[in-house]
Amino acid sequence: MTETALLPGPAVVASPGDFPDWSQAASHAATRVPDAAVTATWRALNYLCAAQLYLNDNVLPARPLRVADVKEVPSGHWGVCPPVNFMLAHLGPLTAGRPPGSEVLVVHGAGHAGPSALAHAYLTKTLTLTGNGPGWSAADMRALAAGFPHTRAYGGEITPLIPGVRYTGGQLGPALAVAQGMVLDAPHRLVVALLGDGELETGAAAAAWTGQRALLGSGLHGAVLPVVLANGLRMGGPSILSGLDEDELRAYFTGLGYEPFLHDGSDVAGFRTVLAEVFARLRPLGVARPQPVLVLTMPKGATGPEQVAGRRIAGTPAVHKTPLKDPARNREEFAALAAWLASYEPAELFTDRGQPSDLVRQALPDPAPRPRPAPPVEPLTVRGEQAWPLVSAVIRERAAAGSFRLFSPDEAASNRLRLAVSGDGMPEWASEILNEEICHAWLQGYTETGRDALLATYEAFAAVNTSLLVQHLKHRSTRTVTGAGGLPNINYLITSLGWRNTYSHQNPGLVSAMLETENPTVHVFTPADTTRAAAILTVMLTGRDRANFLIADKHHTFTFPPDTIREELTNGAAIWPHLSNPGPGAPDLVLASAGDVAARELSAAADQIAAARPDTRIQYVHINDLTVLGQPDTWPAALPDDTFARLFPAGVPVLLATVTQAPAARALLAARGETARVRVVGYRDPGRPLPAADLLELCGMSATALTAQALSMVKEPR
Structure with missing residues (x-):
């Protein structure tokens, strides 16, 4: 799933809410660019893709193909490239004639289209392969092919390392849901989502079709054009979609609320006519009218070899990757490769210097201007409300500043978030759908286009998005490598904690998985009360380049002294003087809490310990961000060694209570070499339903259980 910026527009729209007349783009393209130019661009993209898979030399065929020109081990994906290239070739002229102030983005549903993205970046002169910058040359074309897959530079599949992606x-x-998120509150933006057969079989894609109905009446948005690449095949066999005939396909998409347009891609002039009709029917997302969907039934791997030595290739899973497995050694495959490459007539597509021909250049998009960065949002001020409503107030204040959305799987009210100033309704800037994946994809698309967002969900169901988040962290890491940082934070508000929920709703595993990535942008916030949670949220909603997970119990009403809040926000942890009794010298025991439930129980335990053993020297520490416990070389927010030693003096036993699973905190401490003297208490699966009080007792998290553990640790020799 990738986004190619064909032609980014300005970050600020001159007339917000003025939906562009996209039919102008089609009309302009039809009069300005001949069909032959679009066809030539498609052939050029296909040729460059095939060359990347197979050639290490003679890319500009100055002589007949030789065995030495062919790669020993061809690798990469071919099947998805021709239909993707077909769409890119047609969209180039359309973006060049876009309405003033508008922009067109393309989201790829398949990461396998790496050769297409690289080929397109070469044609648009944005790919650096030799020398100090992008360019067209015979050497660059050879480097494009010979270097594929560009393991260290760009990869072999689509990544943000490729310019424009x-x-x-x-x-x-x-x-599709990411595309929807990109156009929210952006009426000037059109996102073309290229979706494959296999993708349409996933739950996330299925939910996104009807998910747009959850956005009705939610504000002024741009348009999404879904393009279904219905080529009939998945990786290993026929797709489910391939079992539908044309009437059934039309009925399927009509039933989903779309107006389907079908074409097989065999007639460029006919397809351009259909595309113009589709563009004329584009509507803003959130409008209660059928949206167009374009179904391209071009066969997978079109224009590739049909068969070799009696072995059928076209229409079989063989086209998914490299259809010819060993042309360097197999004579028949070598002959098929030579004929395949020659069929594109590359001499008509490129000059002997590696430049696209004049015909190809006519269909390329105009040079893309660099988008202006979104202006920073001023930090919010925490108002003087009490308990959980304070969190709601922070969210409302951020929404009032604009360029913000909240997404929730039908749980905002359940999580005690009061989003409307008056009444119980949902404001335009808040969207709910009972699907965590869609909420994340909307949030991802929204933040990817420079706006702030928050996903609020139950703790147990947040874990559904684990894989999505891991992939998104990888994406952001690669963006950082290119120097294209500065994206708004990924923000999760995780509440309805398992400590008070039914057995099936107990799963704090998401934050454990995020910590296991050791991604330096991750922060797991564990505030002691809602005042602290609100303070953290103000920081989360105005920051950049972080993945924040705020764990806050919606039922928690305890409030602790605010004296140390600033230190907790700054350092991620602080000593609580009101619960500490260190006395002279080092303490006998350090009590440390991470999270509101943990702070409630451990603070009660501190009182019980003081009553039972008043001579015990206790230092109480609250952890506001779990990552501060980790190794400084891994976690930027980690406590420096001297600060760690001040909070947790050497040789002193530590009892740490955390609202997360205990292994997550243990792993952080183990990286610092702190295991023997630290006991970590956290959630563990009880194996059966239990009342909340019994669950605390079973996990050793109740005040009574914590007191008993603490006293036993004091008795132990240091």
């Missing part, structure tokens, strides 16, 4: 794949399914 700002979103990466790895998670099949959410492309």
Whole structure:
């Protein structure tokens, strides 16, 4: 799933809410660019894709193909490239004639289209292969082919390392929902989502079709054009979609609320006519009218070899990757490769210097201007409300500043978030759908286009998005490598904690998985009360380049002294003087809490310990961000060694209570070499339903159980 920025527009729209007349783009393209130019561009893209898979020399065929020109071990994916290239070739002229102030983006549902993205970047002169910058030359064309897959530079599949690509794949399914998120509150934007047969079989894609109905009346948005690449095949066999005839396909998409347009791609002039009709029917997302969907039934791997030595290739899973497995050694495959490459007539497509021919250049998009970065949002001010409503107030204040959305799987009210200033309704900037994946994809598309967002969900169901988040962290890491940082934070508000929920709703595993990535942008916030949670949220909603997970119990009403809040926000942890009794010298025991439930129980335990053993010297520490416990070389927010030693003096036993699973905190401490003297208490699966009080007792998290553990640790020799 990737996003190719064909032609980014300005970050600020001159007339917000003025939906562009996209039919102008089609009309302009039809009069300005001949069909032959579009066809030539498609052939050029196909040729460059095939060359990347097979050639290490003679890319500009100055002589007949030789065995030495062919790669020893061809690798990469071919099947998805021709239909993707077909769409890119047709969209180039359309973007060049776009309405003033508008922009067109393309989201790829398949990460396998790496050769297409690289080929397109070469044609648009944005790919650096030799020398100090992008360019067209025979040497660059050879480097494009010979270097594929560009393991260290660009990869072999779509990544944000490829110029113009700002979103990466790895998670099949959410492309349509990500496209929807990109156009929210952006009426000037059109996102073309290219969706494959296999992707349409995923739950995320299936939910996204009808998910747009959850956005009705939610504001002024741009348009999404879904393009279904219905080529009939998945990786290993026929797709489910291939079992539908044309009437059934039309009925399927009509039933989903779309107006389907079908074409097989065999007639460029006819397809351009259909595309113009589709563009004329584009509507803003959130409008209660059928949206167009374009179904391209071009066969997978079209224009490739049909058969070799009696072995059928076209229409079989053989086209998914390299259809010719060993042309360097197999004579018949070598002959088929030579004929395949020659069929594109590359001499008509490129000059002997590697430049696209004049015909090809006519169909390429205009040079893309660099988008202006979105202006930073001023930090919010926490108002003087009490308990959980304070969190709601922070969200409302951020929404009032604009360029913000909240997504929730039908749980905002359940999570005690009061989003409307008056009444119980949902404001335009808040969207709910009972699907965590769609909520994440909307959030991802929204933040990918420079706006702030928050996903609020139950703790147990947040884990559904684990794989999506892992892939998104990879995407952001690769963006950082290119120097294209500065994206708004990924923000999760995780509440309805398992400590008070039914057995099936107990799963704090998401934050454990995020910590296991050791991604330096991850922060797991564990505030002690809602005042602290609100303070953290103000920071989360105005920051950049972080993945924040705020764990806050919606039922928690305890409030602790605010004296140390600033230190907790700054350092991620602080000593609580009101619960500490260190006395002279080092303490006998350090009590540390991470999270509101943990702070409630451990603070009560501190009182019980003081009553039972008043001579015990206790230092109480609250952890506001779990990552501060980790190794400084891995976690940027980690406590420096001297601060860690001040909070957790050497040789002193530590009892740490955390609302997360205990292994997550243990792993962080183990990286610092702190295991023997630290006991970590956290959630563990009880194996059966239990009342909340019994669950605390079973996990050793109740005040009574924590007191008993603490006293036993004091008795132990240091």
